[in-house]
Every structure is written in structure tokens, then in C-alpha cells.
Amino acid sequence: MKIKVKKIVLLEELNKVSKALSSKNIIPVLSGICFEAKENKLILTASDNDITIQTYLNEDNENLEIKEQGNIVIQGKYILDIVRKLPDEYINIDVIDDSKVSIYTDNSEFNLNGINKKEYPTIHLEESKNxxxxxxxxxxxxxxxxxxxxxxxxxxxxxxxxxxxxxxxxxxxxxxxxxxxxxxxxxxxxxxxxxxxxxxxxxxxxxxxxxxxxxxxxxxxxxxxxxFKYNHILFQTRLISGTYPNTSNLIPEDPILKINIDKDLLYNTIDRTSILATDKEKNIITLEIQGNHLNLKSFVAEIGKVEEKMMINNEMQENIKISFSSKYMMEALKAFSTETVDICFFGEVKPIIINSTEDKTLTELVLPIRTY
Amino acid sequence: MKIKVKKIVLLEELNKVSKALSSKNIIPVLSGICFEAKENKLILTASDNDITIQTYLNEDNENLEIKEQGNIVIQGKYILDIVRKLPDEYINIDVIDDSKVSIYTDNSEFNLNGINKKEYPTIHLEESKNxxxxxxxxxxxxxxxxxxxxxxxxxxxxxxxxxxxxxxxxxxxxxxxxxxxxxxxxxxxxxxxxxxxxxxxxxxxxxxxxxxxxxxxxxxxxxxxxxFKYNHILFQTRLISGTYPNTSNLIPEDPILKINIDKDLLYNTIDRTSILATDKEKNIITLEIQGNHLNLKSFVAEIGKVEEKMMINNEMQENIKISFSSKYMMEALKAFSTETVDICFFGEVKPIIINSTEDKTLTELVLPIRTY
Missing domain, CATH: 3.10.150.10 (DNA Polymerase III, subunit A, domain 2)
Known part of the structure; x- marks a missing residue:
């Protein structure tokens, strides 16, 4: 293999495939990026056995000249660092003796031990009819x-x-x-x-x-x-075998209490309440609704307590007291790109459902946490 | 103590003193920020026994109202988080019972266990005549x-x-x-x-x-x-006791070889050469000068080798081969804000001196490393 390639173009493609490189990989050849110079085309492949990414460059006067077809596997972290740091507009890559590779420009020359392409696993990237x-x-x-x-x-x-x-x-x-x-x-x-x-x-x-x-x-x-085929990239992932739990009947209907609330305001109020929350993982806080008052509370014996108040429009005039993970609730709220959300309550030990009349495609569920 | 303070002003001063807070501190009171509301002034102090930072806010209609003088030590990480996340323009801080503190706005109330100021160490921050x-x-x-x-x-x-x-x-x-x-x-x-x-x-x-x-x-x-007195900040640090080694005669004179070179060009070339350098800590590379040619080389048995070439103006027409840490050399070069530097060589086992005719105030020394 002998090629001359434009630095910024090669770097862009190397950055894409490098996402499939794993530093923890126990199969040495998989820490490399596979270069294949074919007729009119340079194909780059990286894989960690879990995902595979392949991309290519077409030969043309501007970006790529293939002087001699061939292939080689080059250590991912070195080739990326070298291409990133070379200041030249074009970079030459020549394979010598099947397993050595020379990467050079006018003033720089890197001679690396590559790996013969024969040692690289065969990865099938054909299309499906589905x-x-x-x-x-x-x-x-x-x-x-x-x-x-x-x-x-x-x-x-x-x-x-x-x-x-x-x-x-x-x-x-x-x-x-x-x-x-x-x-x-x-x-x-x-x-x-x-x-x-x-x-x-x-x-x-x-x-x-x-x-x-x-x-x-x-x-x-x-x-x-x-x-996945996207642009000129192929991205392949394994699927997880097994059965996914049946979630179809987890989301209840007919809440006893439903409030429509400004999403960012609620998010920031929960964020403040969780400053003092106990559990480092989940940050449990308590929400109380009485009439048109919503209170958020948190209490930690050694440190102190916090109470936040908001006015809400409680359509149902029901009251509730319920505890939950502030982290989970904040992540659920952040998933919405709408201005307001509806928070639906079904009881103190029943799931809390978050949805939005502005975007009916998304539903979030957060389980309450018993605190007594 | 009872104060009303503008949020952004308090946050700015808390951020400054918080640099003296150490999470590892074994003296609990030192994880707190000391608030002292005196006549017309709120003083904030933090210390980890190694450094102490003190700053203050003056009472005025815009930023600070002192309703009642007094003092309290508040856990640093909580007060910072609370003040940062409160959305209100003004924040009230009231001390209750000498060791409890209430931080509140219209809709938010935080009640924290503070620490009595009496438990805070006395730190002297007087000026010196020197x-x-x-x-x-x-x-x-x-x-x-x-x-x-x-x-x-x-x-x-x-x-x-x-x-x-x-x-x-x-x-x-x-x-x-x-x-x-x-x-x-x-x-x-x-x-x-x-x-x-x-x-x-x-x-x-x-x-x-x-x-x-x-x-x-x-x-x-x-x-x-x-x-240190700077702006309205006091910053105190301990000094290290003991004698500093005598460095006055470490920098030799009369180099056998001196080159004037573009600083960034040399920095980037060393950076590329060190991609393949062995030692993770120091990244040893070898420099060779022959006439007007400067070569930088690095070799790692399993991985490969690199050779970089530069043309230089070698006034003395001497040759040298010398190895050093690329990390140390790059850090020395980065210290200069000049366009060019002079690299002075005194022999293969003698220090390398970097200075610049553009800035005579700075001298850098890097020791060579024997590689044989």
C-alpha cells in the first residue's frame, strides 16, 4: 500500500472510526485501525467486537492518491496522534514488508510496526432486507x-x-x-x-x-x-439477546392529581432542594401539594433542612405528600424540550408520570421512595 | 447576625475565599466560611491552615444591609451551592441561637447547622513593615x-x-x-x-x-x-522553612554550540517526536546537530521510530548528540512568550540552557539524560 492523503480529510475520518477503539481491548489487533487501499478508495475500519465503524475516502486529485493498493493495521492511538500533530497539508503512508508502515512528510518520518491485515477479524457489514x-x-x-x-x-x-x-x-x-x-x-x-x-x-x-x-x-x-448507514459511515452494533421486560401496562391512567407546571422553574426548585438531600446516589426529597401550594422539602440531621414553595394551578384540589429521587426527577424533566410539563400523581406509593400536552411522543415515569 | 445581601456580589466574594477551603481538612471548623457582620462591613474568611483568604463587602444601599451585627461559620460547600442556585436578587442570612443559620428568600428557606465563631481559629492578618x-x-x-x-x-x-x-x-x-x-x-x-x-x-x-x-x-x-494584599482581598500563605539549594553557579557560560530557533516550530517538532517516546513520565528523545541540520529522534522497540528534521543556523559549526526529557524541554519552551529562543549546549552530559535575546529576564535549564 502506498498512498498520499490530505491531512485534514484523513484526520476527520480517523476521528470517526476511532470511537470504536477500546483501550481495554484484550485482542491486540483490535487496538488498530485497518487501512485498505483499493481501486479508487481508502477504507478505514475499527472495531472493539461490540461496535464496528467503517468509513472511506474516494480517490481524487484533491484528497487522496492511491499509488499502490494494499492494506495494513496501524495502532489507533499512534496514527491519530501522528496525523493530528503533523503540520503538513499532505501525508504519505507506505507499507513496507507487509507489517511495517512509514508515515512521512518532507521533514517528518514515522516508522511504525503495523499488523498484517490477515490477523484482523473478518467483519461482515452487508445490508439487510429489513x-x-x-x-x-x-x-x-x-x-x-x-x-x-x-x-x-x-x-x-x-x-x-x-x-x-x-x-x-x-x-x-x-x-x-x-x-x-x-x-x-x-x-x-x-x-x-x-x-x-x-x-x-x-x-x-x-x-x-x-x-x-x-x-x-x-x-x-x-x-x-x-x-446503521449514515452519510458515508457504516456503524454496526451487536444486539442484546434476551427478552425485554413488558412495560406496556406500567403507566397508569386517571391520576388523582395532575398539575401543569413550568418545566425549568420546577427543575431549578428541585435542584435547590436537593442541595441538602441525604442519599448521595439518589438525593431523596419530599413533595407536598396542599391546594394551590407546592412545597419541596429535604432534611438531613447533621446538616439542616430546606423548604421551597411554589404556587401551582391544582385543577383537582386533591392533596398529596410523596418522596422521590431528585436526580431521577430532574433527568426526567430535562428530557422534555417543552416549556411546561404535566405531573400526574396516582397515590403516595404509585408511580409519578410526567408528560406534556406540547409533545405527546414522550412519557416519563419515576417511582416514589418510601421514607418512613 | 442579620444581613440582606445582593446574590451576585456575595457569590463573587464566596468564590474567592472558597479557594482556601480544603475538602480533606481534618479540623471540621476549617471546612466552613466565617461570616462576620461588623459596623458597615461583612467580612468573609476561609483557611485550611496553609493559606488563608479574607475579603469583605461594604454596607451600602445597593449591595449589603446589616440589620444586626454578629458572626457565624457556615459549611463552605453548602453556602456556595445555595447562593449559586438561588434565583433571587437578594438573599437574607439570619443567625439563630449562635449556631444555627437561616438563609432565605421569598420562596426558599434553608436552615443550616452553623458553627459558633468562637471555635474558629484566630488568624492574624496584620501588615508587615517589610x-x-x-x-x-x-x-x-x-x-x-x-x-x-x-x-x-x-x-x-x-x-x-x-x-x-x-x-x-x-x-x-x-x-x-x-x-x-x-x-x-x-x-x-x-x-x-x-x-x-x-x-x-x-x-x-x-x-x-x-x-x-x-x-x-x-x-x-x-x-x-x-x-498578599490585592484589591480588597487578603491572601496569606505560610513559608517553607529550611534552606533553598544554592543555584547561583548552576548556569554555565560559553556554550560550545548555540542555536537561535523559532520557538513554536521547535516546540511542535519536539511534540511530534515524543509521540513515540518510551518513558511515560519524561518522554526521552534525542537531538542531533550536524552542521545546519537538526534532527530529533525517538525509538521504542515494540512500536517504532520517528525522525524529524529542521534546518538551523549553526553559527559555531559544532556538532552534538544529546538526549533529554521532551516534557521538560517543552515546558521550558512554553515559559517563553518570545518568538525565538537561543538553545545553548555545553556538552553531551552538561546542562542545556534556554534563553532569549528578546527577554533577558528568563533562563531555563534542562539536564540531559544518559541513554547508553
């Missing part, structure tokens, strides 16, 4: 509104994923760590088959980082993996 | 050009400080970790006495963070401490 299209903005919205509620606890693998449930032209996305639930429902163009997928939440977040330009995302669905 | 004046810009320059070269190794206490040596109207500042040396010489207005002080480097860096406005710094010199 495809779903989503716009970048809608995809980002789904990720931002659901991923935060997924579990980090690897002992419950299915809860570390987002459940994508596709039936007809409806996509329902659920995420839960068993203390709260986030549900997003969006319309798709009609597809024939139904799918019930569990996608690793952290992989979705990695993919979202690559989404810079306005473009459609083509989701290719397989039994055990998903392949 | 004073030195420095402008904020010059002080910042000294800090930026010397602190990086001080040692972090607490087993050699004197090397963790910056040596301020005042004789007549000359202030000479030295810092060294025994592998490199930074020397800054500036002129003062004439003072009568001589001083040889070792000031803790990390405390100087803390003080530098407070320096926002253009103003003079008055340094009050004591046997075992320094008191």
Missing part, C-alpha cells in the same frame, strides 16, 4: 430522551439496552433501570415486519456522537446486530 | 514562568517552593525539581532589607487564580509567612 429510515434529528431526540434512563448494571444485561419495538408504522422506544421508565413513540414509514430489539444504550450514545450532518439514517436489522 | 509591590501582570508572569519547574515531591519540601531572593532592587526567583531549573530576574523599587524566601508553589498558583483585575499586589513579608 430497513428502517430515521432522520438524524429524530434519532438524536430518541437517544437524548431515553438513554439516560437505561441501567448501568451489567448484571441485568437487557436493562442496559434501549428496547426498540416496531409494529406497523409505530416505533416505541422504552428504557428503564427498574426505578424509572422513559417511553418515546414515533411514526415510521410503514414496514411489513415487526421487530422487538434491545440495543446497547452506550453504543447508541457512541453512534450519536458521529451524527454531525443533516442526513437520513438507514437502520439495517438483523437477528443479532444492527447496521 | 513590603514589596508587584504589578498583577508581572506577578502572573513570574508564576507562569517558574511554578511548573518546582517539585511535587513532598519528601523534598524546599523544592516544592519557589525561591524568592530579594537583594537591593533585584528579585531573583528560582524553581527546580533537581532535573531542571527556571530562573526569573526582575527589578523592584529599592527596599532596604534582603530576603531569601521559599514560597509554596501550589499556594502561589492558588493566589494567581484570584488575580482578575489590573491592580498592584502588596507583599507583606514575615519570618514564617507572607500576606
Amino acid at each position: 430497513k428502517v429510515m430515521l432522520s438524524k434529528d429524530l434519532f438524536n431526540e430518541i437517544i437524548n430522551q431515553t438513554c439516560f434512563a437505561a441501567s448501568n448494571d451489567e448484571s441485568k444485561p437487557s436493562l442496559t439496552g434501549i428496547n426498540f419495538n416496531i409494529t406497523g408504522n409505530i416505533l416505541e422506544c422504552n428504557s428503564t433501570d427498574s426505578y424509572r421508565l422513559s417511553r418515546k413513540i414515533v411514526n415510521l414509514s410503514d414496514i411489513n415486519e415487526s421487530f422487538n430489539l434491545i440495543i446497547p444504550s452506550k453504543n447508541l450514545l457512541e453512534f450519536a456522537k458521529i451524527l454531525t450532518e443533516e442526513d437520513m439514517i438507514e437502520i439495517n436489522i438483523f437477528n443479532n446486530k444492527l447496521l | 513590603k514589596v509591590m508587584l504589578s498583577k501582570d508581572l506577578f502572573n508572569e513570574i508564576i507562569n514562568q517558574t511554578c511548573f519547574a518546582a517539585s511535587n515531591d513532598e519528601s523534598k519540601p524546599s523544592l516544592t517552593g519557589i525561591n524568592f531572593n530579594i537583594t537591593g532592587n533585584i528579585l531573583e526567583c528560582n524553581s527546580t525539581d533537581s532535573y531542571r531549573l527556571s530562573r526569573k530576574i526582575v527589578n523592584l523599587s529599592d527596599i532596604n532589607e534582603s530576603f531569601n524566601l521559599i514560597i509554596p508553589s501550589k499556594n502561589l498558583l492558588e493566589f494567581a487564580k484570584i488575580l482578575t483585575e489590573e491592580d498592584m499586589i502588596e507583599i507583606n513579608i514575615f519570618n514564617n509567612k507572607l500576606l
